[in-house]
Amino acid sequence: MPPSIDSILERFPNKQREDLIPMLQEIQDEFGFLSEEIINHVGAYLSISVNKIYGVATFYDNFRFGPTGRFHIRLCHGTACHVAGASTFIQELEKQLKIKSGETDKEGLFSLEVVSCVGACGLAPIIEINGEYFTQLTSEKLNDILQSFRIKDQDIYES
Numbered sequence: 001m002p003p004s005i006d007s008i009l010e011r012f013p014n015k016q017r018e019d020l021i022p023m024l025q026e027i028q029d030e031f032g033f034l035s036e037e038i039i040n041h042v043g044a045y046l047s048i049s050v051n052k053i054y055g056v057a058t059f060y061d062n063f064r065f066g067p068t069g070r071f072h073i074r075l076c077h078g079t080a081c082h083v084a085g086a087s088t089f090i091q092e093l094e095k096q097l098k099i100k101s102g103e104t105d106k107e108g109l110f111s112l113e114v115v116s117c118v119g120a121c122g123l124a125p126i127i128e129i130n131g132e133y134f135t136q137l138t139s140e141k142l143n144d145i146l147q148s149f150r151i152k153d154q155d156i157y158e159s
């Protein structure tokens with residue numbers, strides 16, 4: 001059974017402000033994103049204002065405030081991937097999907113997360129979608145990958 005919010009909060013009995021980031025991370029790992037209700041709950045527990053929590057959490061790219069898309073894209077922006085042009089792919093994805101990192105498109109199809117090194121630097125640049133890795137990315141490959149997931153989504157709905 002997954003832990004409840006309270007059981008996660010109880011792992012931080014000292015209720016210190018420094019607990020905020022690791023606490024939010026644990027909650028997101030468990031629940032997938034940080035809902036307004038969760039943020040309120042955390043604020044009450046740590047005696048921190050909701051605005052302050054949003055201020056801190058939005059500073060980090062890896063926190064999400066809504067559910068992920070049916071296909072969750074994690075684009076590596078570690079050093080090797082950066083050198084290999086990952087920034088271009090971030091821009092391309094943001095433009096094509098009309099979202100920023102941490103957001104989900106309006107159809108709920110794709111969500112985007114920019115992450116640090118996923119540990120396969122020799123194959124940079126890399127993206128991972130729902131656990132599947134795509135390496136030595138090029139713009140052409142990226143378009144084909146997105147298209148293949150769009151088709152996969154149609155197949156799921158038509159079958």
Ligand code: FES
Pocket residue numbers: 076077078079080081082116117118119120121122124126
């Ligand atoms: S920097 Fe991307 S895999 Fe290491």
